[in-house]
Amino acid sequence: MFRVVPLLSKRKEYMRKPLIAGNWKMYKTINEAIALANGLKRELLDFDKADIVICPPFTCLSEVYEVIMESEIKLGAQNLCWEKEGAYTGEISPLMLKDSGCEFVIIGHSERRKYFLESNELINKKIKAALVVGLSPICCVGETLEEREAGKTIEIIKNQLEGCLKGFAIEDMLGMVVAYEPVWAIGTGKNATALQAQEVHKFIRNWLAENFSSGFADNVRILYGGSVKPANIKDLMKEADVDGALVGGASLEVSSFTQIVKNAI
Numbered sequence: 001m002f003r004v005v006p007l008l009s010k011r012k013e014y015m016r017k018p019l020i021a022g023n024w025k026m027y028k029t030i031n032e033a034i035a036l037a038n039g040l041k042r043e044l045l046d047f048d049k050a051d052i053v054i055c056p057p058f059t060c061l062s063e064v065y066e067v068i069m070e071s072e073i074k075l076g077a078q079n080l081c082w083e084k085e086g087a088y089t090g091e092i093s094p095l096m097l098k099d100s101g102c103e104f105v106i107i108g109h110s111e112r113r114k115y116f117l118e119s120n121e122l123i124n125k126k127i128k129a130a131l132v133v134g135l136s137p138i139c140c141v142g143e144t145l146e147e148r149e150a151g152k153t154i155e156i157i158k159n160q161l162e163g164c165l166k167g168f169a170i171e172d173m174l175g176m177v178v179a180y181e182p183v184w185a186i187g188t189g190k191n192a193t194a195l196q197a198q199e200v201h202k203f204i205r206n207w208l209a210e211n212f213s214s215g216f217a218d219n220v221r222i223l224y225g226g227s228v229k230p231a232n233i234k235d236l237m238k239e240a241d242v243d244g245a246l247v248g249g250a251s252l253e254v255s256s257f258t259q260i261v262k263n264a265i
């Protein structure tokens with residue numbers, strides 16, 4: 001299921017391979033995307049100490065895949081429809097993503113929750129649809145600033161996990177990834193401290209252990225997202241339950257994303 005790599009840090013027995021994912025959001029034309037993918041391929045061609053995933057817009061998935069297919073870089077999408085196919089104008093099915101070369105898909109990003117009113121229930125359906133075709137969902141959870149200031153962070157995360165992962169059995173969740181993305185840290189330049197991230201990541205792992213199994217929880221990669229930069233990734237990665245990052249703005253440049261990947265190890 002998950003690749004076990006040699007012991008390098010305190011993630012002892014259940015060594016989780018770090019994962020750094022770039023969320024390109026609604027940036028990059030096809031030519032720009034090809035240029036960025038070529039730059040990343042040049043810098044990270046044989047880099048295998050972390051899984052590297054890039055998530056371009058739908059319009060350039062196939063072109064980007066053509067560039068990275070013979071490298072260690074993997075492809076992800078930013079969203080998908082919960083249905084297999086049908087009269088759903090404007091939507092993209094899980095199979096279409098697989099067909100374009102995707103192995104991962106971001107689901108439930110806070111921007112989708114906010115602007116497209118995605119609920120935990122809908123996210124649950126999308127995760128299920130992804131898993132059925134063998135796509136690894138990167139399920140995003142995170143609290144707003146108001147919720148954090150009201151002391152409700154853990155309550156909110158618990159609620160999101162309960163809703164998003166409702167009804168799954170362990171064997172359904174092969175390749176599942178969780179991303180903790182505090183909404184107040186996304187695109188603001190204000191990242192959570194390593195300790196703030198670790199506190200929530202640990203809660204998430206414990207929740208997974210209680211609701212599924214400790215073996216499962218030990219193998220799930222939990223990413224931190226929110227203003228990750230080359231300068232802060234090292235500290236975040238020192239935490240026992242931070243297994244990587246979901247990177248927005250800093251994934252749009254070859255140099256910053258490459259530096260994040262290299263500094264993460």
Ligand code: PEP
Pocket residue numbers: 023025181185186187188189225226227228246247248249250
């Ligand atoms: C994101 O879009 O998931 C994200 C974390 O963005 P940024 O790194 O720009 O805060």
